[in-house]
Amino acid sequence: MIGKILKGGSFGSKVDYVTREKHDKKIFTSDTWKILGSRGLMGEKRNQIVASFEAQAMQNRRIGNPAGHITLSFAADDKPKLSDEKMLKIALDYIKMMGLDKAQFLIVRHYETDKPHCHIVFNMVGDNGKRMESGRNRYRNKRVCEALTKRYRLALPKQETPDMEKLHGLERAKAEIKIAAAEALRNARNWNTFAALLARKNIHIIPKYRRGTNEMQGISFQSGDYKVKGSDVGEAFKFRNLDSYFSQSNRQAAPKKATVQTKSSQSGASSISDEAMRAVKVTATTAAGMVADIGESVGQFIGGLFQPGPAYDPEEERLAWELSHPKKKKPNRGIKR
Structure with a gap:
């Protein structure tokens, strides 16, 4: 059993997802999902549930984002013994052990895949009006799942290749991106190759900037009409984790770090994000001939994409901070007699 804490989205979007409200009704019929249980809600109709939350x-x-969402996934081998009543009992035990039993929640089971799973939509605002801090506690979630797996003698879900025939829309795009990104990551040691391998499959990297700045904050993967955040593809595909991995690979391959200079804008400020965007675009358009040289300057830059420039020295910055913030001397009060 594995619990996955999801972030983002409103109560309306989460309820629509778990109840298949906005999905293709010819595929996701009423027998592909079922409400197993709930607490504190006025009814089982979509508008009643959302209004209650x-x-x-x-x-x-x-609380800026009060809509909580957790998925509980089980191994395919456990499907025969996971009746609706058994899954509800496990979900209720999970909710109680996570400390969410004093909040509103909705438990919905999905049947369209071979791997049993259910969704828990809950309110981050508890009955007492206080924040349910444990609702997004990943460490507690891991401990609870381990305890319930042992208690109910469940198996851990295997990392299996999803059945594409049973996936549609965003879910299919996310699965395709995850498979392609995992394969590209196994064969890439830098951003340049990683982006090129993805572009061969018409998947492009979309940088995300911190608001009002040119500072890179994250990435998304674009496949057709669907864009998926790196964190939604998987922990390994978050921007910081990918950048750290490629930086480490580059250091191992070349102990002597090459100096990479970035052009400055007219105002004199470094425009590393603009360079990154151009590099990703160039890589995407030349994906079919990845073996060909796509340009030494772009290759050097994207090999250490989004890394701090050579002028940045953490030790030097720390010393500069200490010099600008001198420690106050403690008064010598002497020994009282």
């Missing part, structure tokens, strides 16, 4: 969330408007 939103009404309680109004008790604490300081």
Whole structure:
């Protein structure tokens, strides 16, 4: 059993997803999902559920994103013994052990795949109006899943290749991106090769900037009409984790770090994000001939894509900070007699 904590989205979008409200009704019929249980909700219709969640969330408007979402996934081998009643019992035990039993929640099971799983949509605002801190505690989630796996003698879900025939829309695009990204990561030691291998399969890297700056904050993967955040593809495909991996690979391959200079804008500020965007675009358009040289300057740059420039020295910055923030001397009060 594995629990995955998901972030982002409103109560409306989460309820629509778990109840297949906005999905193709010819594929996701009423027998492909079922509400197993709930707490604190006015009814089982979509508008009633969403209104219930939103009404309680109004008790604490300081919580910016009160819609919680957790998936519980089980191994295919456990499917014969996971009746609706058994899955509900496990989900309720999970909710209690996570400390979410004093909040509103909705438990929905999906049947369209061979791997049994259910979704828990819950309110980050508890009955007392306070934040449910444990709702996004990944360490607690891991411990709870391990305990329940042992208690119910469950198997750990295997990393299996998903059945594409049973996936549609965003879910299919996400699965295709994950498979392609994992394969590209196994064969790439730098951003240049990684982006080129993905572009061969018409998947492009979309940089995300910190608001109002040119500072890289994250990446998404674009496949056709669908864009998926790196964190949604997998932990390994977050921007920082990928950049750290490629930086380490480059250091191992070349102990002597090459100096990479970036052009400055007219104002004199470094425009590393603009260079990164151009590099990714160039890589994408030349994916069919990846073996060919796509340009020494672009290759050098994207090999250490998004790394701090050579002028950045953490030790030097620390010393500069200490010099600008001198320690205050403690007063010598002497020995009282």
